[in-house]
Ligand SMILES: Cc1ncc(C[n+]2csc(CCOP(=O)(O)OP(=O)(O)O)c2C)c(N)n1
Ligand code: SF4
């Protein structure tokens with residue numbers, strides 16, 4: 001008997017490019033950033049790397065990074081602007 | 082403070098809603114647990130957010146199982162690993178519905194048998210994946226699709242139920258304090274036997290707040306004393322993190338309630354009961370901590 005199991009493989013993009021969900025795009029001002037790491041730490045999707053660059057293919061635009069930045073150096077910009 | 086590894090086990094990205102606590106919690110739980118881990122996940126948002134078959138965002142093995150069975154499955158799995166001399170972490174990652182209502186007998190059995198595993202309940206206080214029906218973990222006054230005017234019953238005290246089993250380690254945590262969560266998962270996994278962590282998990286669409294407020298909501302829950310952070314190692318109670326200050330002086334519970342649409346129809350009586358309940362819980366913990374301190378001094 002041949003048994004076929006439904007096994008998924010770990011893959012980047014397993015949920016598609018979730019960046020397409022965004023209405024607002026968070027933009028980091030690297031000039032004012034003090035590298036505290038809050039945006040990286042609190043991103044639910046690990047879409048911000050340790051250099052604080054945002055992966056726009058996957059960032060869902062939740063806005064948490066904007067809220068947790070103590071220096072207000074992340075701004076939300078409408079995607080159609 | 083522990084140095085948290087940069088390695089991610091949740092690949093970009095889950096299909097969770099923007100601003101989802103469950104995703105954030107999963108990120109830190111897997112960072113703490115590392116590669117030699119199997120997650121056992123019953124039906125909940127986390128079964129769905131892994132991605133679309135045949136792909137998954139979760140880069141450790143996951144066993145997706147029937148709703149009521151997570152802790153029973155983990156029991157067998159843990160026994161099998163130990164029988165062949167493997168130390169692999171077996172972690173149940175279950176919602177509140179799958180824990181306080183549907184999976185409670187399997188959890189109780191596994192705790193009683195002394196299964197070597199960690200059970201994590203991420204608590205978004207409703208059956209979120211199916212559209213926010215009330216669960217035993219929904220608090221009084223909260224509106225869900227099955228309690229359109231607010232729930233009339235108390236939130237089930239899951240931690241008291243678990244505590245009655247005397248697990249080797251149990252803790253509460255909240256997605257707004259990921260470092261605290263990381264440390265608790267690390268500690269739990271360093272101890273053999275049954276462990277339990279209950280994580281408050283603010284859910285933007287379910288609780289009706291904007292996605293960017295997830296962290297703020299978690300912090301308000303803790304600073305207002307609506308959610309208490311603590312751990313018990315072999316029964317020894319320690320109040321942890323921001324709850325130490327909150328137990329001395331808490332912020333108004335109204336600030337927490339007003340930030341969410343689900344409490345819009347809460348009556349003054351509901352709010353009074355929520356406050357009373359929070360006060361009672363804080364008093365009980367404070368009393369227990371004092372009694373333990375006095376006992377330790379005598380010994
Ligand atoms: C036996 C059974 N009943 C009902 C369902 C449908 N169902 C799937 S997920 C879910 C909600 C789970 O709620 P909870 O455990 O709180 O996790 P959450 O979705 O909130 O993360 C329900 C009712 C199911 N899969 N199996
Ligand atoms: S409904 Fe809530 S818990 Fe479920 S994926 Fe969305 S934000 Fe997360």
Ligand SMILES: [Mg+2]
Nearest residue numbers: 176177207209
């Ligand atoms: Mg739930």
